[in-house]
Amino acid sequence: MIDLYTWQTPNGEKPVLMLEECGLDYRLHMVDISAGEQKTPEFLAINPNGKIPALVETTAVRTDAVFESGATLVYLAEKTGRFLPPSGPERYETLAWTFFQAGGTGPMLGQWYHFEKSAPEKLPYAIERYRKESLRLLGVLDERLKDREWIAGAYSIADMMNFGWVRTGLSALKTEGAADLSNLFAWTERVGSRPAVKAAIEKLDQAKRAKTG
Numbered sequence: 001m002i003d004l005y006t007w008q009t010p011n012g013e014k015p016v017l018m019l020e021e022c023g024l025d026y027r028l029h030m031v032d033i034s035a036g037e038q039k040t041p042e043f044l045a046i047n048p049n050g051k052i053p054a055l056v057e058t059t060a061v062r063t064d065a066v067f068e069s070g071a072t073l074v075y076l077a078e079k080t081g082r083f084l085p086p087s088g089p090e091r092y093e094t095l096a097w098t099f100f101q102a103g104g105t106g107p108m109l110g111q112w113y114h115f116e117k118s119a120p121e122k123l124p125y126a127i128e129r130y131r132k133e134s135l136r137l138l139g140v141l142d143e144r145l146k147d148r149e150w151i152a153g154a155y156s157i158a159d160m161m162n163f164g165w166v167r168t169g170l171s172a173l174k175t176e177g178a179a180d181l182s183n184l185f186a187w188t189e190r191v192g193s194r195p196a197v198k199a200a201i202e203k204l205d206q207a208k209r210a211k212t213g
């Protein structure tokens with residue numbers, strides 16, 4: 001059985017998208033990061049970095065504990081043989097666009113959000129630096145999508161990895177209707193209309209409401 005520890009955030013959503021696409025059975029454990037549940041000794045035993053998401057799979061012969069959203073997607077892809085080519089250039093292209101998110105839009109948008117919304121002091125240099133870099137990264141993805149339906153070959157973990165951050169970034173950076181990001185807007189519509197994506201978003205929403213009331 002797979003136990004998924006997560007919360008309703010762009011990173012927390014990723015393994016739920018994959019579990020729903022693959023039709024796997026799993027138990028959803030909501031870890032309230034606003035209440036500090038990701039720093040409890042029980043959770044740190046699963047992810048020493050104290051961040052969601054993380055998953056644990058227990059079978060008759062072994063227990064696997066996996067943290068980092070990208071690693072959870074690769075784990076599930078290798079378990080099912082789906083959404084990540086098994087070898088060759090297509091596999092590395094998919095992994096490259098998967099980790100592009102982990103090292104790019106995630107940290108840059110995260111820092112922009114912090115300096116724009118949470119920092120006690122308004123630092124125009126920091127706000128502008130992370131805003132510009134976030135927009136540049138979204139532009140790289142937009143260019144990538146100008147002549148293709150999905151980020152790397154068929155729909156893959158690269159799309160699942162990028163979806164939540166692109167959606168959040170496009171809306172938080174107030175890019176509505178930006179002509180130079182039109183391929184990206186069209187792609188978010190395509191991803192968002194997949195039944196598994198709708199089911200994942202709905203499940204997380206319900207689970208969060210059940211936990212926080």
Ligand SMILES: N[C@@H](CCC(=O)N[C@@H](CS)C(=O)NCC(=O)O)C(=O)O
Pocket residue numbers: 009010011012033038050051052053067068069070102106
């Ligand atoms: N690189 C990590 C980032 C995980 C991450 O930043 N998770 C956030 C929620 S989106 C979190 O747990 N924040 C709580 C904290 O930092 O204490 C991944 O992709 O899994």
